[in-house]
Amino acid sequence: MTEAVGPGRPVLWGRVRPPTPVISTARNSPKVDVPGGGRQGERLDSRFEALERAFGDQINFVASLSASDPELVVVFEGLDERVDLTNVAENLGFEILSEVETESEPDPDFPRRSKDQSLPVPGCIHAVCLNRSAMDELLRYWAEWKRSERLPHGYTPLRELFAHLKDVRPWGPLDRMRATDWSEYLAGLLPDTQHEIEIELWYRFSPALRDRAERDIATVIAADGGSVLSAVRVDEVGFHGMKALVPTETLSALARGDHDAVDVVKSTHVMYVRASSQSFLISESASDAGEPDPSLSAGPPVLCVLDGVPVTNHPLLADRLVVHDPDDLAGASSTGQRKHGTAMASVAVWGDLSTPTAPASRPVLVRPILAPNPATRDGTEELRRDELAPDLMRRVFRELFDGDGTGGPVGESIVVVSLSVGDPGAPFDGVMSAWARTLDWLSSLYGVVVVVSAGNHVRLPVAGGATSVADLTGPERAGAVNRAVAEAFPRRSLLAPADAINAVTVGALSQDAAGDVPPGPYRFDPGADSQIVNPVSALGSGHRRSIKPDLVAPGGRTYYRTPLEGDDALVPATSAGLGPGIKVAAADGHSLVFTSGTSPAAAMVAREAAELVDVLWQIADEPLSRAAIAAATKALLTHGARVPEDLLVDDRIGAHAHGYGELSRILSRGCAANEATIICAGTIGANEQRVVAVPLPSGLQQTGIKRLTATLAWLSPVNWRHRQYRRAALSFAKPTGLTELGTALDVQADASKRGTVQHAVWEVNRAVPYGRGDEFELTVQCREQAGGLNGAPVDFAVAISLWVAPELEVDVYQEIREQLEARVGVGVRT
Structure with a gap:
């Protein structure tokens, strides 16, 4: 059974069974132990003091430009927390600009509740914009929490944030500079002319605040000898950006790290300043x-x-x-x-x-x-x-x-x-x-x-x-x-x-x-x-x-x-x-x-x-x-x-360098006789599951290598305002009905479930006690997150392959194809 891949054996079309409800059993248990108020004060008091100084600098900067009221963007980085600051923001009068789920390296002040202390720790980064009043209230509650580890009714999320707080800092010039190598960028430009930079502004909830930010930045750019080329807003993804021309001297100052000479990197309105360039x-x-x-x-x-x-x-x-x-x-x-x-x-x-x-x-x-x-x-x-x-x-x-x-x-x-x-x-x-x-x-x-x-x-x-x-x-x-x-x-x-x-x-x-x-x-x-x-x-x-x-x-x-x-x-x-x-x-x-x-x-x-x-x-x-x-x-x-x-590949980077690998199988060219690839497509809703059943060929009772590959892919709607971002989380468990498959090869099991593709490969070298007339099943489940799917279904597809070692002489393709054709008209595909 050594026939080559050929177009006469194309990928096979399969079907998915009708959806059935599934009850989520997910539980969020604490991953780390947190330090108390005393230790948090030792660690972070100096960081809160730095916030006050940064706010003072912002007052002076705004006054020098005769611009709008001073504000400060503050970044809270919490370990093992998923707090919702919405109500606290309303009470204190600050605006939540961004919340992003993260994973961090272990911290000795936050020991994991597991034997393996090397595992990454989940967390969240909150970026918020505070005015003077909100800053004063924040500092008052910080002092109160350090003393008693309690806060008034309605401030429980802030209490939890303080308890899990790894770091707090102002969003400053180095953050706004992103990671552009300004020296390298400058080297590729013609001297004595103006060059474009991109300025990404924090997307404010109020149109009036977005208008104010544009006016203030235009004033800053003009004062530095530049001009605004364009300003756009893409509300659907929370983007507010500007393109501007600036003198070469401005880029030279950025390359030297002289941030005091470039006002745009000091403005609270600004999230990032970067160069747009290519390298081919x-x-x-x-x-x-x-x-x-x-x-x-x-x-x-x-x-x-x-x-x-x-x-x-x-x-x-x-x-x-x-x-x-x-x-x-x-x-x-x-x-x-x-x-x-x-x-x-x-x-x-x-x-x-x-x-x-x-x-x-x-x-x-x-x-x-x-x-x-x-x-x-x-x-x-x-x-x-x-x-x-x-x-x-x-x-x-x-x-x-x-x-x-x-x-x-x-x-x-x-x-x-x-x-x-x-x-x-x-x-x-x-x-x-x-x-x-x-x-x-x-x-x-x-x-x-x-x-x-x-x-x-x-x-x-x-x-x-x-x-x-x-x-x-x-x-x-x-x-x-x-x-x-x-x-x-x-x-x-x-x-x-x-x-x-x-x-x-x-x-x-x-x-x-x-x-x-x-x-x-x-x-x-x-x-x-x-x-x-x-x-x-x-x-x-x-x-x-x-x-x-x-x-x-x-x-x-x-x-x-x-x-x-x-x-x-x-x-x-x-x-x-x-x-x-x-x-x-x-x-x-x-x-x-x-x-x-x-x-x-x-x-x-x-x-x-x-x-x-x-x-x-x-x-x-x-x-x-x-x-x-x-x-x-x-x-x-x-x-x-x-x-x-x-x-x-270096063991320290592994899948970070190669992902799931190269296209070792060009499936557009078809299958070999000893393998079959089945593709199914459909839709799935929140808290639903759908089953893909694949018929088995005869001849699996022999000892020899059998390889099972499963891939799930979907296009998830997203919610840019929510820390989880991805609205649809789909996944499959290990297929059942074939044999004990053991651990999947090639991939990190958790990491493979965090995007919009899940891919796994299993191999067994034993006799399989099933054959023609039997089938194995793969179950796809969908759970909603990041604000939910609002009743909308998600398009998904599952590809499944069964490969049997050629020396076993099993005509996998033909046997599975015949059984699939016999099912035509049975089941539901979409």
């Missing part, structure tokens, strides 16, 4: 494209690429792209500047051109969102100077699925959106980025799969000097590079919008099909012929330590410059025309180049997602909604993933 790795020109495959794409597109403007007359792309450019970004770029957009369109159509493959069967829709930035030295493709990502995403998705008000939707057939763009100024730090929140809202609203690149971190610091790595060879060098990546974690976190929970986030393997490419002088291969994750690839985890990136894919090998004595970091070398990397169409309109990083890796996954959409349309026994196809596509993408056995 593209080689010199290689060879000419040659003669393309003569077969042309047909039918409506199912994949939309959001990127730069592509060169549409390249022989490899001609008649294979549909470009929708309502902002006329083509008019802002010459042909030779369209590097990234052309490269990503090329991957979406062809994959890696070093590997002979057929082109995409359908045209690819490209909606340009990037244009060359004239203020950068190399004309880097970025968002327009006046554009803010959340507002742009809202506009683009409405164009695709609703129309722009003057015409109908341009992307009704689109199911997959590819976004190989990230914001280096917004690395994930536990707080969901506004860009990610927007994608989560839009993907759930319109029912689409969004594939996002994890982001690239170009510079790799090396403790002990960079030459210590380059001097090594073989696996020792690969291990040293991996150690450097692990030691730099978490400063190499996901770049927005890769933190989106509904998105499929893709990291990059140091892998391509370019063959043996000698590094030559002044370059070296960091992997040294070992299989590693590309060192530029951003690392997870995601929201509440969920698995991120979801997947990794070939992102090309990135060679590094041979460091000089005294260098403390490794930096990628300019890739030569012979590679290595992912081979793509070039912006000159006729030749080929190489690129590497998470951008082509994400485009590779998006390409496979589009192929899966076609498979689903072919195998479904009735028309499906876009959301159902999207959920099923997302499930099948992850279902084919496994962590490569030969992948070298």
